[in-house]
Amino acid sequence: MGRSPCCKETKTDVKKGPWTPEEDRKLIEYVQLHGHRSWRSLPENAGLNRCGKSCRLRWNNYLRPGIKRGQFSDEEERQIVHLHSLLGNKWSKISSFLPGRTDNEIKNHWNTRLKKKLLRMGIDPVTHDQLPSLANLNALLMQAANLQMLQNLVQLMSTPNKVPLLPEPCSGINPHLIDLLPLNSLLEELLVTSPLDPIVSSYDMPISCSDTHQMVPEGNLEGTECLQRDSVAAAPWQGLNLAEQEFSWKDILE
DNA sequence: AATGTAGTCAACCGCTGGCGG
C-alpha cells in the first residue's frame, strides 16, 4: 500500500500558507463549473499553484456552500460533547451530525474551548467521567506518600541488615549504622494503621511474611513473593534509589 | 510603549483504507 506522493515530490514550487482572495475565486469558479472529481488534477486545471490536498481542504473547510461560521451555540456544544463521549475523536463522524460545521472547526473548538470547559466542570474530557474532587485528590496524594515511605522501607529491608543512614543534613539522627530489625515491626504497624486504597493495595507487593495479609489481593497469597531480609525485592520495587527520595529517616520515624 | 504569554484557528503533514487495474 504505497503512500500517495505528496505535491512536494512532484512539484517543488507549489504555494503553501494562507489562501488569497484571488486563489479562492479561482477555486470556487472551477469547482462550480467542473466539480471536484479529481483533486489531484484540479490545481493545474484551475490554474492554481497549489497542492490538490490543499485545494480540497480549502474547499471543504471554507469555500463549500452551506458552511456555518462563527460561534458555536450551547446546543451545538452539548451535541459535540455527547457525540464525543460516544465516538471519541472521530471528528468527521461528529461533524456529520452538525450541519454546516466542518470536522476541522469542531476539532479546533474541542481542543481550544470544550476540553477546558469540561475540566472546569470537573469532567475528564477523555473518558467523560467525573474527575476526583479536591478532597479525594488529597487523600490519593496522602496514600501515594505513604506508599512511597513503605517502598523505601521495603527497599532497605531487602538489603543487608546494616546500612548507612542518609548523610547529613537529610537526617537529624545520629549518622551511624542502625539495625533494621525494628523496622520490620514498624513497617507492619504502618501497613495496619494506614489503610490503602483498594487499587493501591492490590498492587503486587512482595510483602506477606506475617499477618499483613490485607496488603495482598484475596486468594492471591500463594504466589506472593515473601520478603526475606536478604532477598531482593521484586520488579516494581527495584530501581528505587533511596538517595533520590525526599524522605529522611526522621520523617519516616516520625 | 514595549515585550512576553496564551489563545485561536487555518493550513499542513503523514498515515490509513478504499478502489481499480
Added chain:
DNA sequence: TCCGCCAGCGGTTGACTACAT
C-alpha cells in the same frame, strides 16, 4: 491477490491576535 493511486482523516504546527506585565 497484489500493488499503486487517491481521498479522507486526525494530529500537529505556526502565524496571528488579544491580553497581561
